[in-house]
Amino acid sequence: MPLGGRGARLRPPVQQPGLDQAADRRVETAVAEDCRAAAVPVIVTGTLTNYCCGTTARQAYERGYQVVFGADVTATDDESRQEPELAVLRKGFALVLTAKEIADRLKAADPAPEGGSRVRAA
Template sequence: MAYTEEWVTERARNAYEHGRASFDVRPERTALLVIDMQDEFLRPGWSPYWVPAATRMAPRLRRLAEVCRAASVPVIWTIFDDTHLGLDRPHALRFLPHADGDWRRPGPAEVWAPAGRRPDEIVIRKPSYGAFYDTPLDTVLRNLDRDTVIVTGTLTNYCCGTTARQAYERGYKVVFGSDVTAADDESRQEPELAVLRKGFALVLTAEEITHRLTAAAPAADNEDCSGRDR
């Protein structure tokens, strides 16, 4: 067969727009990652880094977190923070445009209260975009015997997308929430989803994630957390 330019272009386009990863989402092997749903990104008008789309989608994400808790899926939160006096951040960050500005966080970085974090849920403070960079996240997930992560939060095309790629590179099955992530420029949302859909993740809506978790829940009742039959 001769592969024409039109054929390969259409094949790529279909994968970007309609591709679906083929793995199952098993609650007993899954964790929910809630990326950077913190005050400076969610609290309206509080900082120049406010992401209005993240504030609007927060109730939907909160409902998904409740679904996950009911299915015994751990909920793990991250915060983009000033850890180790900033000396653990990639050196080049200071040269990038979004590092400009005089605004400084007036106090400790915290999860935005309306996002609904529970006191017994892990918070990982990270120094860069991806949640696996210089953090214990990989160790935490492996100790929980989880091989699948659901990535939610903000920003879609920075911290969420980078976390999804890092998880993929570490062998995790990645589910990416298409309507429980948000970008500061909403026109950037779908282009990032397209790349993730083609090469890194199973991109699903919160409703689709809920369906997969609840449909799989009865099977999980017959297994322990390592996936073995009781």
């Protein structure tokens, strides 16, 4: 699954007066449609792997996104639950990679321009 690429860019936030997107997670936007059409993956990081992160990955998958799940940039409140959740996600919901693997794929998809340098993430 390619991550990023030449011409990849961040889009400005969608302004929809009166719409609370955080309260209604079912909202579909033009940005979401563009991301799916361009096969832009959703990269999941955070806590809790077996609750919020896993749910986010499943919902993104169900909405047609390619999902990349950070194995070492997610965490649980009970270490014994991390690997079982990653195993379930690997079965079909997400491509589970380490942060280094994600970064390497992003770099490979968008090499530095000749004579130039890339902006590096902190």
